[in-house]
Amino acid sequence: MDTGERIQELAEQVVALRDAYYRGSPLVADAEYDEVEDELRALIEANPELAPDPNPLEQVGAATVLHAPVRHSRPMLSLEKATRPDQVAAFLDRFPGQPVVVMPKLDGLSLALVYQDGRLARAVTRGDGTTGDDVTVLVRALVDGVPERIDAPGRVEVRGEAVMLRSTFAAYNAAHPDKPLINPRNAAAGTLRAKDPATVAERRLHLFAFDLDTAAGGAPSELEQALRALGLQGADMRLCVDAEQTQAVITQIEQGRNDRDYDLDGAVLRLADRDAYAAAGTRSSSPRGALAFKFAAEEKTTVLADVVWDVGKTGKIAPVALLEPVFVGGTTVTRATLANQEVIRARGIRIGDTVLVRRAGDVIPFVAGVLDESRRTGAEREIVPPATCPSCLEPLTEQGNSRELFCTNVSCPAQTVRRLVHWASRAAADIDAVGPVWIERLAESGDLEHPSDFYALTKERLLEFDRIGEVSAARMIESIAASRQVGLRRALIGLAIPMASEGTATRLCRAGFGSLEEVAGADEERLVAVEDIGPRVASSLIEHLTRLRPELVRLRERGVSLDVREEDLPPRVAVDAPLAGKTVVVTGAINDPRSGEKVPRPAFQRLCEKAGATIASSVSANTDLLITGAEVGASKLAKAEKLGVQTAEQGQIWQQLIDAGIA
Ligand SMILES: NC(=O)c1ccc[n+]([C@@H]2O[C@H](COP(=O)([O-])OP(=O)(O)OC[C@H]3O[C@@H](n4cnc5c(N)ncnc54)[C@H](O)[C@@H]3O)[C@@H](O)[C@H]2O)c1
Numbered sequence: 001m002d003t004g005e006r007i008q009e010l011a012e013q014v015v016a017l018r019d020a021y022y023r024g025s026p027l028v029a030d031a032e033y034d035e036v037e038d039e040l041r042a043l044i045e046a047n048p049e050l051a052p053d054p055n056p057l058e059q060v061g062a063a064t065v066l067h068a069p070v071r072h073s074r075p076m077l078s079l080e081k082a083t084r085p086d087q088v089a090a091f092l093d094r095f096p097g098q099p100v101v102v103m104p105k106l107d108g109l110s111l112a113l114v115y116q117d118g119r120l121a122r123a124v125t126r127g128d129g130t131t132g133d134d135v136t137v138l139v140r141a142l143v144d145g146v147p148e149r150i151d152a153p154g155r156v157e158v159r160g161e162a163v164m165l166r167s168t169f170a171a172y173n174a175a176h177p178d179k180p181l182i183n184p185r186n187a188a189a190g191t192l193r194a195k196d197p198a199t200v201a202e203r204r205l206h207l208f209a210f211d212l213d214t215a216a217g218g219a220p221s222e223l224e225q226a227l228r229a230l231g232l233q234g235a236d237m238r239l240c241v242d243a244e245q246t247q248a249v250i251t252q253i254e255q256g257r258n259d260r261d262y263d264l265d266g267a268v269l270r271l272a273d274r275d276a277y278a279a280a281g282t283r284s285s286s287p288r289g290a291l292a293f294k295f296a297a298e299e300k301t302t303v304l305a306d307v308v309w310d311v312g313k314t315g316k317i318a319p320v321a322l323l324e325p326v327f328v329g330g331t332t333v334t335r336a337t338l339a340n341q342e343v344i345r346a347r348g349i350r351i352g353d354t355v356l357v358r359r360a361g362d363v364i365p366f367v368a369g370v371l372d373e374s375r376r377t378g379a380e381r382e383i384v385p386p387a388t389c390p391s392c393l394e395p396l397t398e399q400g401n402s403r404e405l406f407c408t409n410v411s412c413p414a415q416t417v418r419r420l421v422h423w424a425s426r427a428a429a430d431i432d433a434v435g436p437v438w439i440e441r442l443a444e445s446g447d448l449e450h451p452s453d454f455y456a457l458t459k460e461r462l463l464e465f466d467r468i469g470e471v472s473a474a475r476m477i478e479s480i481a482a483s484r485q486v487g488l489r490r491a492l493i494g495l496a497i498p499m500a501s502e503g504t505a506t507r508l509c510r511a512g513f514g515s516l517e518e519v520a521g522a523d524e525e526r527l528v529a530v531e532d533i534g535p536r537v538a539s540s541l542i543e544h545l546t547r548l549r550p551e552l553v554r555l556r557e558r559g560v561s562l563d564v565r566e567e568d569l570p571p572r573v574a575v576d577a578p579l580a581g582k583t584v585v586v587t588g589a590i591n592d593p594r595s596g597e598k599v600p601r602p603a604f605q606r607l608c609e610k611a612g613a614t615i616a617s618s619v620s621a622n623t624d625l626l627i628t629g630a631e632v633g634a635s636k637l638a639k640a641e642k643l644g645v646q647t648a649e650q651g652q653i654w655q656q657l658i659d660a661g662i663a
């Protein structure tokens with residue numbers, strides 16, 4: 001194929017992909033669309049005489065207009081893209097002395113809101129950039145953050161991104177397991193395509209403003225101040241004066257991208273002064289006064305090669321997708337969860353399909369669904385759940401609405417290994433010198449079946465195995481011996497009782513239970529009296545601890561402590577408690593100022609508790625104090641400021657702790 005033909009082909013692809021995307025049902029992941037665009041851009045740059053006419057790269061969005069068309073007062077454009085710090089520096093060099101605002105590039109769809117003499121007159125989608133759809137009725141009914149009235153004369157136009165919050169998305173999918181939404185962006189686009197707001201009432205959206213035009217003047221010229229003056233919620237903006245600061249904020253936004261309640265795919269920087277931004281003008285498809293810094297993709301498509309059914313520590317048999325390797329969310333992913341058979345059915349996933357894989361932050365990668373069913377060749381296979389356990393071959397049972405599969409055979413080998421690995425894990429007995437491979441070997445040889453069996457192992461016995469030396473055998477035994485101090489809280493975690501979380505274990509300790517046997521002997525009434533323990537958790541504790549009675553006896557006989565440990569109790573509050581009654585959030589890296597040594601956050605939080613504080617994990621309106629360590633994320637500080645929460649640098653708190661004799 002010659003270059004001209006290739007250009008034509010790519011241009012057609014771009015048009016078709018955009019069309020599907022802006023209708024809310026994309027055919028490929030964004031990263032793959034971007035590759036098509038990039039190839040086309042490079043070919044046109046090298047062969048300008050072959051540029052297609054019209055050139056889709058000089059157009060914006062897609063031409064589909066379903067609702068009543070409205071012409072924009074000024075075009076709604078794309079953004080110039082950057083991926084490297086030098087491109088950010090070059091942008092700032094073009095505007096010497098001009099401060100910029102840096103904000104998340106929200107992954108939703110843009111809307112223009114037109115206010116006339118203080119009243120919302122209309123809300124319009126971007127459309128092809130020149131003409132969009134009138135979606136006023138839907139926006140009034142469904143989008144939070146769009147005030148009906150603002151205090152401003154004449155014509156005011158606000159532009160912003162409408163997103164479906166992750167919490168809304170998760171709640172919707174939990175309530176509609178039969179017709180799940182594939183990701184928040186498609187969900188938002190689909191919502192504003194609805195013919196009747198009543199049909200999408202549970203799919204609320206949220207608008208974050210990022211642009212403002214005021215005809216009559218009067219509003220401040222700095223963007224964020226101007227938005228705030230009108231009572232509009234802007235995107236989370238930070239003012240920066242140079243390239244270094246700008247880059248630092250971009251990095252902070254990227255690092256904190258999964259702490260927010262919305263998806264974002266980059267950061268946007270633009271001139272902070274609205275007049276300067278307007279004066280900078282535009283190119284064919286993007287403003288000159290703004291730049292989008294793109295982050296690594298968190299969604300990609302790949303082929304689902306096979307599905308295996310994995311046996312968990314509680315006997316749950318879960319489907320795991322084996323994928324053709326795909327680079328997503330910063331790593332190469334080859335396995336992803338498929339949740340359960342109902343999720344597979346509702347999302348219509350088959351082996352051989354090209355599936356959308358999502359990996360955001362530390363969350364286990366998962367298969368979100370099939371974007372483009374027209375790609376099927378007919379060779380795809382149904383995913384058939386097993387009738388018997390892949391490990392012990394016993395028949396399975398189904399539980400709950402999502403028809404999760406369970407192997408209830410208590411001596412199932414796969415479950416035994418999983419439970420032993422869990423007992424040895426860091427959150428439980430922390431036997432770090434005995435890894436999963438060794439645990440599997442020792443289970444196969446019959447040395448390990450229950451956690452108590454670890455404590456009967458000897459160095460001599462380990463040395464009978466192949467490929468093990470004196471030193472590592474001794475280390476393994478030492479590590480097992482140290483784990484005898486596991487105590488009530490971590491032992492309970494280690495026994496992997498269904499529905500009993502780590503929080504359950506902590507609360508039982510704090511409620512005054514002195515030993516695991518005491519928990520095992522408690523009746524339902526006593527258990528449900530503990531904060532956050534309901535009848536279901538209580539009955540699971542009773543059922544499983546009754547079954548585990550003989551194991552508790554064996555653990556004790558082998559010298560394992562199942563008593564509550566000092567560290568698991570609420571700290572005794574010092575008489576002279578400097579943080580008494582305060583709800584405190586700790587953020588950033590903590591170091592003891594006397595030695596300079598790093599202090600783990602839980603240890604510092606515990607000192608604060610001894611000083612009378614109640615610890616919370618994130619800043620809210622109930623927070624009294626945010627204690628900041630080194631390298632604090634901008635988003636936490638900004639949130640504290642917005643909520644009027646007092647902040648204190650760690651040094652100040654250390655001094656109080658030292659003075660009170662706590663630290
Ligand atoms: N998967 C597909 O098939 C497909 C097809 C077309 C486009 N896309 C994706 O769409 C995007 C490209 O097209 P585009 O022109 O719509 O967007 P763009 O990347 O050029 O950025 C412009 C848009 O960013 C949005 N935005 C979010 N936060 C903003 C902020 N703080 N300030 C200013 N704008 C903000 C606005 O909606 C604006 O219209 C890419 O991410 C691309 O991968 C995907």
Ligand SMILES: [Zn+2]
Nearest residue numbers: 389392407412
């Ligand atoms: Zn089994």
